[in-house]
Amino acid sequence: MRRTIFYIIGIALLMAGCYKTTNLAVPTAGPNSILTETYPLSNPSRKVMDGIYSVSAGNDVFGDQVVIKWSRKKMSVFCSDGHYFVFDVGQLDSVIMLQGYWRYCYNDNTGAATAYIAREQGGTDIVNANPHPGTIIIKGGYGSSGNEINNPLQFNYLRPISPALLSKKFSILAHRSGGRTSDHLPVSENSLAMINFTEGLGSTGIEIDVQLTSDGIPVLYHDADLNIRLTQKGPLSGPIKDFTYTQLFYLVRLIHGEHLPTLRDALIFTVDSTLITDVYLDMKEKVPTMSAVVPIQKEMLQRAKDKGRDLHIYIGLPSTDAINDFMNQPDYKNIPSLCELTTDDVQNLNSMVWAPRFTLGTQNDLVAQMHSQGRLAWTWTLDNEDWIREYLNDGHFDGILTNYPFVVGYYHYIREN
Amino acid sequence: MKRYIIIGFLCLFGTWTASSQTNDSIPKTRSHFTLAVGAGWSHYFANMELVPARNVQKDFIGTSFRFMWEPEYRLSLGLETGFYRIFKVDSTINSEYNMKSRMNVVPLFLVIRMRIVDNFYLSIAPGIALQYTKITGIGPEITSHQLSLANFEATASYLYPLGKLFIVGGEARYMYFGKTNDIMMSISAVFAVKL
Known part of the structure; x- marks a missing residue:
């Protein structure tokens, strides 16, 4: 009899657990964001950043090449295998600051990401909207839970997106x-x-x-x-x-x-x-x-x-x-x-x-x-x-x-x- | 997840069946049919996100009707239907509408029942359910219905024979309606007739 009661309780618990919801939180910058002191980039500056980049840190996760493309408000990074980044971007004294998150589309893997572009590593060219930047190096990091950042990340500008395309x-x-x-x-x-x-x-x-x-x-x-x-x-x-x-x-x-x-x-x-x-x-x-x-x-x-x-x-x-x-x-x-x-x-x-x-x-x-x-x-x-x-x-x-x-x-x- | 639960149930009943064979191989009754009617208290486990729980009425009277084929062995098979009110909501919306909503359900379950010990039975029942929603007080009165295909019931029954023809007893019932993720339980008195 006790075993029967045990089974009934077990069945009830199993049934109550059948419906699973997932609420995947997107890491957000919050009030202490590095972007609060920055200014938005102009549209011409944004276009300078669009292009194909090599990945020299973080390539074990995000592949060897990525595409960076600006949309209306965000700078997005598209990777080859379903990973992507979405960044908010601002500039201060020709230093470009990026804050956002990455996500893998086929499961719930996500995390925060931050990065910057130094003045001499493309920041000045971007702010001046130089259509032919010599170099753009985006350095930063990404994390795999919450807002922590514990893995290095680096994108290096290779070429613009094909004008013909x-x-x-x-x-x-x-x-x-x-x-x-x-x-x-x-x-x-x-x-x-x-x-x-x-x-x-x-x-x-x-x-x-x-x-x-x-x-x-x-x-x-x-x-x-x-x-x-x-x-x-x-x-x-x-x-x-x-x-x-x-x-x-x-x-x-x-x-x-x-x-x-x-x-x-x-x-x-x-x-x-x-x-x-x-x-x-x-x-x-x-x-x-x-x-x-x-x-x-x-x-x-x-x-x-x-x-x-x-x-x-x-x-x-x-x-x-x-x-x-x-x-x-x-x-x-x-x-x-x-x-x-x-x-x-x-x-x-x-x-x-x-x-x-x-x-x-x-x-x-x-x-x-x-x-x-x-x-x-x-x-x-x-x-x-x-x-x-x-x-x-x-x-x-x-x-x-x-x-x-x-x-x-x-x-x-x-x-x- | 549901697949594992179903496999679990099959294993569970297989175990019970096997263990029962050693000491209960002599039939206690002859094969017959029974018709049972039940009525009693039902309770809805409210899980609404849009309406405060205090605005959800959860306790009602529910009825069940069950037709069973009971062979001379422990397992029996049958069909069960009934009528349950799942919830009734009475809520003021935007200080403008005194909205009333209620949902009723008419399930149709395929019941697989097993006698565990004398007079005590457990059953599981997958099935379909027709759900009716009626809403008043906000726009025109509307009654809508939908079919829920993935539903489940588990029942524990104590059924006591009164002579050769009648049976009385009580049942505790757990029901899950997949379409709306609604869970309810009921405790009801049962009266059955052997046909």
Whole structure:
């Protein structure tokens, strides 16, 4: 009998432990940051730092070469195997200070990182925005837990990112508005916080998942129902289409506490507060949604134009249902769209982007056909390093949708042309 | 993790079955079917992050209905359903809405039950569950439902025969609903009829 009671208690404890959450903290600089006394770098200075660097300390973890690329606010370091750094940067008396963190995308390894560039080792060239710096040596360290720094780190400037490469637009599109919640990022997928965050990961574009609430408001959310994978535990559960936006706004929080954004709010934020150039609206609903989404797309394209932003917003057409819904819109051939089906569908709909899934191969002949018609070709969703390298080197796509934009960034920017 | 738990359960029952063979190989009853009805107190282990625990009502009356095939040996097999209110939330949102939300569940479990000693049984039951959420007080009243596929129940029962036809007893029940990560327990009185 005692053994039976022991088993029952053991089973209850096991069941209570089935649900595991991971809250991976990103090391932050805090109030004593070395950056509090520094000044921000100008955009020309930032461009000087972009380039290919060798790694002379820390190469056992981060590889022999890295790519450094500035985004809107952050300086990112892309490594070959899924490691990346995100730094805040400032300068004081021609000394460049860097403070941030590193992360390995395939597990939870992360840590703080700090570094500096001395005046005579590139600091002066950077502050003066000398487009041909003789040398840039970034020296510092990184840690593997908390904010401690206990391993040396050094990057040495080798060459700029190929101008030929930069002259051609290539879109690095991040999934679920910039990254997946399941990858333990510090912000939730399909949130304004993620749109703000993702440029630091190397994204130049985003894919966002669009669904309609019961009162017809397009919101960003991936799954069909409210669930504990994407949202905090709350009093609502069930299909998202059952609830009004007011109910979702007050009674649902994404996993890191953010509200579910409306599509309109997300696009306003993208236009006003980011340098993102491409937005791919992935329509998750089987019910007609185009009549709610197309006016918002039109309004936001005009908003971007008014602000002088180079922003493209494409309505994704992943199925024949979506195509039929899309074709009910007046003048649909002039609505910017992205078609995931065949090239014939692309031509019939006059879609500006053809986006086949990556498992269909590089399809260079069809990509060339799209290019000859003035259309773009993107592929999705490419996460494996070997495939990314192959598609970049052997394919001719104009963009890749990925969960790991820093991996695509590394293999893209390190190319010679 | 769930795979290990399932393997653990199978090993556990295998052990019990094997140990029972040596001293209990003579059937005590004939094969028969039983129909059982249970009712009693249920308690929800609130884990809500968005609503203060004081606003979550956790204790309700739950009912269960179980149909079992009981062969002459220790293990028996059956189906169980029931009706439970998991929680009821009454909360003022943003000083503007007096929101009420409740979730009910109708599970359907495949029950594997074993007699451990005379009149005392343990059972485990995987199954599906239909979950209903009703919300009022913030926007229109909405009733939503969803299917939860990964659910689990464990039950300890004391069942005492009253003559040849009837059985009365009590059950302690633990239930886990995977879709919403909800855990509840219940203690109920059971009345069963041999068919």
